[in-house]
Structure formats: C-alpha cells, structure tokens
Amino acid sequence: MMQPRSDARDDTRMGSGHSAGPPTDPPRVVIKHPASRQGPAVIHTRKLVDDPARRWIAENLLVGVAPESVLETMKSAGFAPYEAVQEIQAALQSPYFLASERVNNRLRKRDWVLAIYRKLSRLHPRSGEIPRRHRLSRDEFLSEYYSANRPVIITGMMEDWPALRKWDLDYFAARFGDREVQVQMGRNASPHYEINADQFVSRIRFGDFLQRVRSAGETNDFYLTAHNDSHNRTALAELWEDIVQVPEYLRPDQPGGFFWMGPRGTITPFHHDLTNNFMAQVIGRKRLKIAPSWDISLMHNFHHCFSLVDGRDLPAAPQPPFEQPQILECTLHPGEILFLPVGCLHFVEGLDITVTVSFTNFVFDNDFHSFYANFGPV
C-alpha cells in the first residue's frame, strides 16, 4: 500500500483538464461567498491565513485541485469561509500565480512525454519481467538494457571471482577482524535513516560487527553500506583483490566498487540512483522491487531521490492499470549481477545475511549526475 503524502500534492494525476488562460485573462473563481451570518454574534476561534496556508493554497491550485475543494478543506481545517474565499481569489488572480501556472504547464507537458514512454514500454511483450540472461554480450547489454533503461539479471559472469569461494564470516573475521570499519548504526530510531544517513554513521571493529551480524537474526538497525565507502575502501583494501571488474561491462582502467554487508532484514527504501548501477551478489539473497524511471511521478518522490512509498507493503504489480506504477520484483542470488538502470526506483530487502558489491564504472557513458539538480524537496 502506498503511504499518503504529507502534503496535498497529487503528482499522479494525468490529464486533469486544469488549464491556464492567457495572462490577461485570469481564471474565474466560481465559488460563492458564504451567506453572511444572521442572529447574535458568536465568537469563534478561527485560524488566520498565513504564508504557509497561502503556499498550500497555491500548490493545490497548481496541481489542479478545484477551488471549491480547496475551500472545503480550508473550512474543515478551521479557516473562516469568507477569508478562505478571499485568499483563493487573491491567489488565482496573482501575477505570481499566473507565472507559476505557466511553468507548471511545462511540467505537465513533460509528464505527458513520460506517460508516452510508460505506455509504450508496457506494450513490450515482456515488460512485466526482469529477465535472467546468461553471459550477456556487451553489445546485447547495451542495446537491450543499458540504452533502453531496463533492468536485467546477468548470470555466469562471476564464476572467476575468488570472493565467491573465499568470502564468509569466518574468513572476514580471521583476516580483517581487528580493522575498524564504518557502518550505519541505530537506524531503527528514525524512518528517515537513509535521507539522514550521515546521522547514523558509527565506527566499530569489523570482528564485533561480524559478531552482531551473526547474532542479530532479522534486523534493519545496522548495515555496512556504500555510504561508508570512503573509510572502508582503505580499511578493507585487500577485499578488492577477490573481485573481478567484469571486463565485458566495466572499465578495468578505472576500477570501482562499493562493499555492502548486513544481517537478514536490512531494508534500503525506495529511491533512485543518479547513475546506472550493477549489484553483484556474493553472499545471501536480496529481494528487490523496481519501478521504471518513467513511473517516477506515480512513486511519490518527495525529496531528492527518495520516495514515500513503503516497499514492504507494496505487492509486485507487473501489469498495473495505467495510472499506477509498474512494480517488478526479483530475488538476486549469489553469483548473479543485477543491472539497476539510472532513475529507476528500487527497494532492497536482505533475505539472509548478505554481501553485495556494487559498481558504476561502466564502459559506457554513465554521467547522469552532472546535470542533476533536485537535492531538496521535489
């Protein structure tokens, strides 16, 4: 189930028919002034229309909520009907609002283009699947997945990885137990542990971390993630000798990779990356839910790359109605590589104790972040 948004926006609306008139012809307000009250004066405590309320009015009108509905909501929230009508009228006639409406028209036009891609992509006979392809060639990977912004699981490409044979908790403890690593810790304290990842950074002996992983059972409270990479790359440097920069897809001249390790039950909430990404699974299984990038306006993306949709409650939806996001689901096993296309929203759940290595150093152009700008509220 999708969580409700904390504000009144409804980005999921398509073709709402909300149209701006020319600048000299502001939209007419069709709401009626409430009849003046008869009888003895009654003193009511009424909310004053302040700037946050004005912003709320403007945002709702801009996303196509009818002025009458805005009025009804304001009345139920305790605003005086007469003042609410005045404010809605003032908003609709304001030159600032008319300019915002023009910019909003451009946004809606772009939403329409994304909706075209959504519709066309769902015509693809296998659009509801994440295929498994054995030893996919570089050319096929580029033409069918990378350039098409479609996920795929690649099998048979990690067979020469020493990590697949060597890595387990005992090996890590014996080899690196005394190293100090950086991890995310105390994540259960906040639902926003990913948005505020900086607040959950801790240092711990790797041996103690491994002991916690062994004994914790199922928990999302701690996780060693890519966020901890700059410290752990040096702390666990020798680990990188056990992985192969798969030459079919990755640049050997710019070796890369991020190490992830956690107990059963880790959850990375729905978000999109700013790059194309490989997740190479070494230990344990991970379950993923993935929404295509062109469904972003259906995924309640409220801040930077993050979504309000709670992936735990969201069933897979390979063939949803047009106005709902397509949710593809897969389970990634050791020895498999998942291609996560840039902009696709994904939710990741550790089904076992897991170790994953992720990569962004593709042989193809992977610069999508240098022209990204929305790091705050969306």
Ligand SMILES: O=C(O)CCC(=O)C(=O)O
């Ligand atoms: O494995 C995980 O928990 C999250 C991986 C992920 O979301 C990413 O690499 O972008």
